[in-house]
Amino acid sequence: MKRTLVALLAGASLFPLAGPPAVAVAPSAARPAASAGYAPAARNAALDLVPGIPRSARRPAPGGRQLHIEYVPRSEAGSRAGRCIRSAGPFQRQAERYLRRRADGRQSAGDCRAIRRFQQRHRIAPATGYAGPVTGAVVRLLRARKDPNRAGHCPVRQERTACVDLDRQVMWVQQAGRVIFDPVPIRSGQPTMETRTGTYRIYLRRRYHISNLYHTPMPFAQFFDRGEAFHGVDDDIYEGLGSHGCINLTWSDARNLWYLLKKHDLVYVWGRKPSG
Template identity: 80%
Template structure:
């Protein structure tokens, strides 16, 4: 009898006690730090609400799978993860410009023009048909401020920082994005990803069928891989297997790297973990342009800083 009782107790120890079901925890909402030489102007902050998502893809070597968690999350059954691609809040998003730390207080206190010359001064002057001398003047500052106000860049002090420079690059590319010929001209649809300018567009037989839009590629040490690929999987309501974060309108093209939408400002943060991030609306529009097996061509290198 004693021997039987001991055997029963030993067997019972192999099974854990039943407990409450595990609850999914939403990813941290910590926001990446600004580049060292820039600071968000005092009084301005990126919009809160949706957790920033800079690591949406699979680890290298992993293949995406239609897991039970993915299906449940898409149906809204996993706590802490929204259901399906979430429509952004109404109204345009402010793009927060980085300014010198010494300028942050000035920008908050006054709407007057900055006295500083930004790193993208010459590019802004050239686009605005000012004398491209790379030096700030009162007339330059007023023109850059008007440009910033028109494109919802804050604070609109006339400082031509990285965000202002990125918007100038986007607008200059609209006329002829493949002028340099880096993206091959094919009879089939080709998604062109320019890491140098942080832009992408779609062309077919030499004609642009999806205008250039801003992207956010991989951060340093986790750069987006260059090369020519084909879209092998599309998921409208995808959740990252590795990071458990939403990847709306995901279109995979290279071992887990994908185009997909994000809800934070596309100009914020150091970058993704390899995916090509787009704004929610751009990712949605791209979803209706590309199809499975379409070509994706990636070249260049993301600028540092």
Template identity: 60%
Template structure:
């Protein structure tokens, strides 16, 4: 059975660089209500990074002179010239975006967390614009592996706005297809990996939608499950029911 990696960092106290994470600092998981507070997203359903202390007694990080791997996507969202090259103006605009969305370090580097926030913001108005998720009378949990997003819709109405996810890593990718929620366990622990899986909703041979106590950006992927931030998983628990459809499509690439 596939399960997530053990969480090493807690909610909003994550020391993760946008693009090139340093070694994680292990801390014990936060149980119950404390975890909910620690993992609560800043603002409506968007990914977040915790505060990271800058070197030199709190001095702000230097503006990156390098273009990040998602430079063009971020430039396009910020209505800059999408040439994929970093300029002083680009860095200033990206830093402003990072500060507004609590992404640290706010150094203007267009890394994977910044790109994830851009994807999530762009999906808020009409996540199913491309029509990839089936429209049905019952609830459908739409899992888009390409954008690393999920939402729930009933008919054409979105009943749970898009949230960020972490799907399976390259060697253990989340399987695509149409499934149904067949088991729900509010406080589950993986017997294979001894890993907490809060708000687990199983849909395919051990693969589940579930929360994590750490940061969904801290690793290259799960063991096949669809990971959500703790708070998002709790909200999903209140929306989905046993027998609801889970539709998974796309392919995780470089996110």
């Protein structure tokens, strides 16, 4: 199945009438380099590993639920469907800890079954039990939802505050110490084009925005720093090395955020996107 809209719905734009001087930015949906040691399973084969999903759901309309394609070791990319990968992934311990298994970082038959069930439940394909980058990202998101500001990185204010945690690649909104928009996954700037950290305010909102530099759609765009914006994307939020500075969200999350935030709301960004 061909991927469509790869590298689309990304970036930021110049806009001379509102906010501080803008620097146009746009994300890239490029996959990790082959030298990184990971290879995506063939897309059609990966999708066929997940039972009970109609073909129409494999290319969802905007706002629909997508499959998240996991990366597996190149040496095991040809593993037969339905079989566990014996290798321990880079996020093995995190997955074991979340699933309340012995966190020894070593793959066992029981670990594999538990991780596979987790992957199937969260639409991660192929569900081979390999705790790769996508599985790790979903584990981070679910852990963040329990108490996103436990470490106190995001300032507690009486006003609405969009909290952007680059370390965990999640964002949420809180007000007076209460979470009013649960943590959702994001895709921030790729290496050398990182999302800038700091305290900002939303200065421009455009529901149907087109980047004047990249000529790509940026649905539900909310600009907060010199062209960097929250906006929706139509590809998998877990794919690619990152954006060129914008905070990418799924189409549905960007839409929901649009109806919550207003112009002049506070945005606080901290941390650094993890490598790999």
